Amino acid sequence: MIIEKEKDLSKAKVVVNSKKPYVYTGRAVTPSGNEVVVTLGGQQVGSDKYDLSYHNNVSKGNNAVLVITGKGDMKGYKAVKFMIRAADAEKDTGLWDGVINSFKFGFAY
Secondary structure (H helix, E strand, O other): OOOOOOOEHHHOEEEEOOOOOEEOOOOOOOOOHHHEEEEEOOEEOOHHHEEEEEEOOOOOEEEEEEEEEEOOOOEOEEEEEEEEEOOOHHHHHOOOOOOOOEEOOOOOO
């Protein structure tokens, strides 16, 4: 249950697929609802409270963006970057730290 005063997703913590990297395929990479965990006020936010959209999510690198936008009584949005690795990068290093970066930017809706 989310505390009533905490309905602003811009204050949420977002984790995108912390178990493995996304690998470049030449197609759009779109983390699904079960790969995205949103918490607010220490409580997990149900996926029915937000929509997911994606930007710059085809090319390799750490510039892919997932945007979580509130719906219903949930307001605000949170944008987080996620990594798309080269197809052979995971084999070379075997490492994935699961770290994503949060940042603010504007959208024209």
